[in-house]
Amino acid sequence: MASMSSSNLELDLDRPNIEDYLTADSIQEPRGKLRLHDFLDISPTLTEAGGAIVDDSFTRCFKSNPPEPWNWNVYLFPLWCLGVVVRYGILFPVRVLILTLGWIIFLSCYIPVHLLLKGHDKLRKKLERGLVELICSFFVASWTGVVKYHGPRPCTRPKQVFVANHTSMIDFIILEQMTAFAVIMQKHPGWVGLLQSTILESVGCIWFNRSEAKDREIVTRKLREHVEGPDNNPLLIFPEGTCVNNHYTVMFKKGAFELGSTVCPIAIKYNKIFVDAFWNSKKQSFTTHLLQLMTSWAVVCDVWYLEPQNMKPGETPIQFAERVREIISARAGIKMVPWDGYLKYSRPSPKHREHKQQAFAESVLRRLKDK
Amino acid sequence: MGNTSSMLTQYDIEEVQEHCNNTFSQQEIASLYQRFCQLDRNSGGFISADEFLSVPEFAVNPLSQRLFRMVDGLNFKEFVAFLSAFSSRATLQHKVEFIFKVYDFDGNGKVAFSDLLDVLRDLTGQFISEQQRELVLTHVLEEAGYKKDSLLVLSDFMKILGNTGLKMEVEVPVD
Numbered sequence: 001m002a003s004m005s006s007s008n009l010e011l012d013l014d015r016p017n018i019e020d021y022l023t024a025d026s027i028q029e030p031r032g033k034l035r036l037h038d039f040l041d042i043s044p045t046l047t048e049a050g051g052a053i054v055d056d057s058f059t060r061c062f063k064s065n066p067p068e069p070w071n072w073n074v075y076l077f078p079l080w081c082l083g084v085v086v087r088y089g090i091l092f093p094v095r096v097l098i099l100t101l102g103w104i105i106f107l108s109c110y111i112p113v114h115l116l117l118k119g120h121d122k123l124r125k126k127l128e129r130g131l132v133e134l135i136c137s138f139f140v141a142s143w144t145g146v147v148k149y150h151g152p153r154p155c156t157r158p159k160q161v162f163v164a165n166h167t168s169m170i171d172f173i174i175l176e177q178m179t180a181f182a183v184i185m186q187k188h189p190g191w192v193g194l195l196q197s198t199i200l201e202s203v204g205c206i207w208f209n210r211s212e213a214k215d216r217e218i219v220t221r222k223l224r225e226h227v228e229g230p231d232n233n234p235l236l237i238f239p240e241g242t243c244v245n246n247h248y249t250v251m252f253k254k255g256a257f258e259l260g261s262t263v264c265p266i267a268i269k270y271n272k273i274f275v276d277a278f279w280n281s282k283k284q285s286f287t288t289h290l291l292q293l294m295t296s297w298a299v300v301c302d303v304w305y306l307e308p309q310n311m312k313p314g315e316t317p318i319q320f321a322e323r324v325r326e327i328i329s330a331r332a333g334i335k336m337v338p339w340d341g342y343l344k345y346s347r348p349s350p351k352h353r354e355h356k357q358q359a360f361a362e363s364v365l366r367r368l369k370d371k
Numbered sequence: 372m373g374n375t376s377s378m379l380t381q382y383d384i385e386e387v388q389e390h391c392n393n394t395f396s397q398q399e400i401a402s403l404y405q406r407f408c409q410l411d412r413n414s415g416g417f418i419s420a421d422e423f424l425s426v427p428e429f430a431v432n433p434l435s436q437r438l439f440r441m442v443d444g445l446n447f448k449e450f451v452a453f454l455s456a457f458s459s460r461a462t463l464q465h466k467v468e469f470i471f472k473v474y475d476f477d478g479n480g481k482v483a484f485s486d487l488l489d490v491l492r493d494l495t496g497q498f499i500s501e502q503q504r505e506l507v508l509t510h511v512l513e514e515a516g517y518k519k520d521s522l523l524v525l526s527d528f529m530k531i532l533g534n535t536g537l538k539m540e541v542e543v544p545v546d
Contacts, residue, residue, distance in 0.1 A: 046469075056429070348427045348430050348431050357494060
């Protein structure tokens, strides 16, 4: 495919028009004869650049806003200290205990089931699914997760995919405790990778590698195969491709929307009062992130299972993806930005700049004709 | 972290305010400082090329290279002075001076035909031929009473840009 040739760093050409999101008044259409003034007045372009230097919507998506310190006076400070003692001294050990207990129960059931029921696939899968949901519930309990689920629970049907906005890897655990989804994930190193290759294999997972271009083709094929299989667990995809801070959504990758299946959107919104669940993967490892969650009061969030959507006739996968993103953002009460999440790791494609150059060039040429 | 703590003293803010001729309020300077620290990820005291280009909105701007040359290696005080041209309190003179500086790449106070051509090339890319660019520029220059080899100075820019309303304002978000 032509789009594979130039590196994975290229954004797709048929993206929604970013001009719709940027300041509308910087794009005025002057008319009439061309004058020297029109060439010297580069203020619209400069204003855009200045605006980007002062504040830009992309950086805002990944800003972890630290909570306001409230423990600064003589009454609140001892309360806060008491809170720290309770969180680290009482809650944390209890949670570690719960988690350890959970793991013991899980492993002592999972290993025998996995090894002994090799021949009875249907039963084995059913039990493994239940066990994965169990261990996820233990994880959620270990952060005192208070999750409110709204909407009809997902059911296992072929030709459907679930998509959700992404804030942290715990999104997956929170959703998994209700339904054993199969998921597509970036392969991680360390103990997370170990978990991915052993336990998650049983619910059916697809791996990808962000930095590999050819990977996309292979992954799309695997996705299609999975979705069509009737016995496979429902597939969960996070189309943003990266963790965002739960105040914004970045552009959805179209991979999940061109499989020819029904898309069921899920919106997740965390309540930051107790803890900020955004995993800033540049600043923290997943282990540190989990420990931070286990030493806070609670993880409170709302999960909405929204109405399944199908691609409308005449809609491109990109338009479909944007429409679903709008539904999810509206439900979760978060804003949309026109940037690709992968810009965290790479530079924007020159196509965007060329788009602006083309617009200006065309207006000059047009006015040249109106002499 | 060294001396780039995220707290500015009142003295620091006043010094910066004076340096930019009061074009920004104290609150705006505090906001700009937060932004500066956010962009200056390795806390080097200035924003490097890489850090600027990591802002996609800036990287896709056709004039980003020129602007970057002007803002490269600036410390916070100079960064604010650079941005002061975008303030609503900046004078028209100040804004025209800024535009002049963007054109006057080598900083010798004169803008030649080649400078005009360079900026037009940045703005139009491959969508107009070099020949057409030269033709168009020569034509508008002659119409305005200049010759192709004229060297434009700041007063010329003031004359041309000074009477029509120049709108170049950016709002600094203040929490």
